[in-house]
Amino acid sequence: MTAHARRRVRRIATFAAAILLVALPVGAQVDLGTEEQRAAGKVVYDKYCGQCHGDTGDGNGYATPRVKPKPRDFTTGTYKFRTTPNGMLPTDDDLRRVIEIGAPYTSMPGWPNLTSAEIQNVIYYIKSFSPDFENPDRYGEPIEIPRPLESTEESIARGRVVYEEQGCAACHGEVGRGDGPSAPTLVNDKGDPIKVADLTQRWTYRGGATKEDIYRTFSTGLNGTPMPSYADSLEVEDRQHLVNYVYSLGDGDDPNYGTLITAVYSEEPIDLQNGETLDALFEAAPTTRFPLVGQITEPGRNFFPSVTSIEAQAVYNRDEIAFRVRWHDLRADTSGRNSPSLEVPMWDEDNGIGDDAGDDGGDSDDFFGDFGGEEAPAEDDFFGDSGDDFFGDGGDDFFGAADAGPPGAEFSDAVALQFPASLAPEETPELKPYFLYGDSQNPVDLWFVNLTYGVADTFRGRGSESIEPTEADIVEAVTSYDQGEWTVTYKRRRSSRAGVSFAEQQYTPLAFSVWDGFNRERGNKRALSSWFYVYTEPSVQPATAFPIVRAAIIVLVLELLVVFLVRRRARQKAAGEEAASTTLAATEAPAI
Amino acid sequence: MLGLNLPVVIVLAAIGGVLAWRRANTLTWLLYTWVALWAFFKYGFAVPIPQSVVTIYLGITGLALVCFASSSRERLSETVQPIVRLILEPRYRLALAGLLVALPALAAYNVYADLNVPLEAPGFGREVHPPPPTEMTVHDETVDMATAENPYLHYKHDDPELYGEHLENGRRVYYENCFWCHGDGMGGDGMFAHGLNPVPSNFNDVGTLPILQSSFVHWRIAKGAPGLPGAGTPWDSMMPAWEKFLTTEEMWDVNLFIYDFNGYEPRALGQH
Incomplete structure (x- = not known):
């Protein structure tokens, strides 16, 4: 394209934009789609969206009591993720963006399988839930997002x-x-x-x-x-x-979840009371981040755990092994109760149910016992008279205590490492205890720290119904909370008479539990991980230089041998040919 | 498409095309074949092939290429000639010296890379659909696994309205209990799935619901991970025994719902 043609195109584009701008005030942005498009959108919505956002778009679907943050209420016309100024409605592209990629670490998934037309139809249907979308005054021009500045x-x-x-x-x-x-x-x-x-x-x-x-x-x-x-x-x-x-x-774009901690060997003593030397020891140990999810298998389910990941490290010396775990928590809850076996009543599995407690999903509520909105016990029965109502000023009928301030700490923060009580027999190396506190045949040991006290208590778990304190091994711990991060460091002798021993070059199964007291997590209402492993790295690292050099030398010797043989043969041939050259001309090598 | 990493395949094919156009010699073709296969196995598939398998393939390929090169006297000399010239002719001296350094360096790097493979947790095989028991007891009722069927499935034709009610109840049960792991769209990709091993079942997959009888699905729902035989590694799976939380009717309703949502029918009785 010539410069002249480019200028012309630009001029036409400017002209077209000007016409569009003039047309705007009469509601050019109000695009609610056709009747057919909204009807087609309803079909998609009813299948994929209504279970959370509610069949009437009010954010009260079946899943709502058990997700946090709660699903968007489309009747309010209030949207978080927009390119438009504060208080304005989102553009179709803003809505499309969330539908396509979802909102990470919430119950809103991306919907990559929906076609572009299906998404547009759903957008039209969603917009029909709020009259705001008919009001041209609620529309704003998308902001301009400049290229990021260099991060100097x-x-x-x-x-x-x-x-x-x-x-x-x-x-x-x-x-x-x-x-x-x-x-x-x-x-x-x-x-x-x-x-x-x-x-x-x-x-x-x-x-x-x-x-x-x-x-x-x-x-x-x-x-x-x-x-x-x-x-x-x-x-x-x-x-x-x-x-x-x-x-x-930020710690990077990706959590880089791992499956293994490598415990590194040190000659140094592990002294929990000396923070400096302890930090220096762990400095040398690699850190692995593990995903945590809610415990939703046993009663006392935790559908919206606060903590979504935990970082772990391990070091060991001749006699002892130490683990360090770190996770983020918005507040240190260090005054309440906690234990791995603390009872969690059924009603406390749900998020402040509010309006939908009395919905028509009565079957399951009856099965769980009386816990519909109508039969909800008085709030004091739930929380005691400490006034620490978690759902505080939420003002919803179910839990609402109008006078409650910020949520209190009836329950404390806590953490546990879980190991099998014994390693799998050689003939069935895949065998592990049930990852939810073990099972009757294969118990687990829990190194539990209630952060109110900051000391480690050991428990033996044979399933959620059977968790007993044990004194077989002494596990020490130190804890600290700094700027929103808990750090807990454990230490135990490597050998154990009753539990698992940590031999060199051994893969030992390991799992984590974290309780956030603020989120009323206790007992089985916890964030937990699958089984992962800790590997005790050999104390004497094999030298790596030797095999590398050996490989290079072997290849070099082979090369030189080939070169030598080829050249010798050529020399011999040449000598032979010289002898015969008086009678014969050397033949040309064939072209390649 | 086809599980292939198309850009890699296209680049490899293009290099082959260039070689054909330039009428490359036999040695170049042999080297190209081996390297291209290595690149194809290593980078050509969307899901990586285990290194041990790649090693076997490339070993066999190498042998086959040697056989090919030595299959006749002409071909052998054709193949070897460029190497001999590289070694003998003075104008290639620099290239020869480069090769003498490059190959040992490559070998050394290979060993170095092997020594620095990041450690991984030991992996164990697991049976995804282990054989169910012949019968089970759910809420004091004995279920014969061979003959049990979803008691509400027949409403689909006999009483569509009642069928719809059961479906709606199943929908409620699913989104009150299941989607955290199995996903809103049932792709086995719920918001907790990334933290679970084994990963939750993907109900969109044609290899899951349609090949199972509804009684098998009922068994999995009612008894969960604790009801699995050892081959299914019950100690790793998050799947609850839903009989603890749900009524029998709710379990059949959600069973109905997951089939209906994905447009599948349970495998019929006696169908193998």
Whole structure:
């Protein structure tokens, strides 16, 4: 295309855009689709969306009591993830984005199998739930998202200043772990408790983790939540610096979940009381992050665990082995009760049920015993008279105590490592105890730390109904809570008479449980992991240089041998030919 | 498509095309065949092939290529000629020296890479659909696994309205209990699936529901992981024994719902 032609195209495009702009005020953006499109959207919605968002779009589907954050209520016209200014409706593309990729670490999955037309139809149908979409005044121009600034030290430093000036730490915490002083009190405009983003775990950002996504969140806010828009209070460049700062807090794009901890050998003594030498020991040990999910197999189910991952390390010396685990928690709950076997009543499996407690899904409620909205016991029976109502000022009828302040700590934070009580026999190496506290034939040992006390208690589990304290081995522990992160370090002798011993080069099954007292987690209501392994690395590492050099030398010798043989043969041939050259000409080698 | 990594396949084919166009010599073709197969096995498939299998394939390929090269005197000399010239002719001296250094370096790197493979947790095989018991007891009722069928399936034709009610109840049960692992769309990809090993069943898969009788699915729902035989590694699976939480009717309703949602029918009795 010539420069002239390009200019012409640009001029036409500008002209077309101008016409569009003139047409806007009369509601050009209001596109509610046709009757047929909405009907087609309803079919898709009823099959894939209604179970959470409700068949009438009010966010009260079958799953609603058991998911957190709760599904979007489409009748309010309030949407978190938008490119439009604060308080405005989202564009179709904004809605499409969430439908296509979902919101990570929530119950909203992406729907990659829906066609583009199906998604558009669903969007039309969703828009029909709220009259706001008929109101042209609720539509705003999408913001412009500039290219991210280069992430220089200066930019990050400036972002840190903005972070402090704007008071981001009040909710997100000093270093971004979602542990600010306000974090436990936050609710959305429907009164449901909501969790502050942990800025260090980018993969859990609900609205996406690219720099553009982060910029968008600063610039448009998350409607209906305490996350405001900074479009008016921050210049574009400062928002970009803030993006770079927040991005720099992250541990990477991906959690890189692993399946194994490598316990490294050290000659040093393991002294739990000496923080410095202990840190130095663990400095040398690789860290593995493991996924945690809610325990939803045994009664006392935890459908919305607070903690979604845990990091672990291990070191060992001649006699002892030590494990260190770390996880993020918005508040240290260190005054309540906890134990692996604490009873969890059925009603406490659900999220403040509110309006839908008395829904028509009566069968299962009857089966569980009386726990419908009508029969709900008085709130004091639930929580005692300590006034620490978790669902606090949510104002919902079921749990609502109007006078309750921030949720209290009836239950404390806790953590447990779980090992098989004995290793699998050689003929069935795959055999392990049931990962949920073991089973009657194959018990497990739990190294449980109630963070109220900060000491390790050992339990032997033979299934959820049979968890007994045991004194067979002494496990020591030290704990600390710093800026939203718990660190617990365990130590035990490597050999054990009653439980598993940690021999060198041994793969030992290992699983984790974490309880967040704030989320009323105790007993079987916990976050837990599958079985993973700890591998005790050999204390004497085999030398790696020798096999590498050997391989190189062998190949080199072979090469030289071939070269030598070929050359010798050529020389011999040449000598023979010289002798015969008086009579015969050498034949040419065939062309290749 | 076909589980292939198409860009890799296309690049390999294109290189082959260039070689044909340039009328490459026999040695080049042999080297190309081996390297291209290595690249194809290593990078050509969406799901990686185990290294041990690749090693066997490439070993066999190598032998076959040697056989091919030595199958006749002309072919052998054709193959060897370029190597001999590389070694003898002074103008290739630099290339020869490069090769003498490069090959040992490659071998050394290979050993180094082998020594630095990240450790992985030991893996064990597991039977995905282990044989069910001949009968089981659910809520004090004996279920004969060979003859039991979903008692509400026949409403599909006899009483569509009642069928619809059972389906709706199944939908409620599924989204109150199951989707955390099996997923909203039943792809085995719920929000907890990434933390589970074994991964939850994918009900979209033609290899799951349609090949199973509804009684088998009922067994899996009612008895969960604890009801699995050892071959199914019951100690690893998150699947609850739903008889603890659900009524018999609810379990059959959700059984009905997962078939209906995916447009599948249970395998009929006596159908193998």
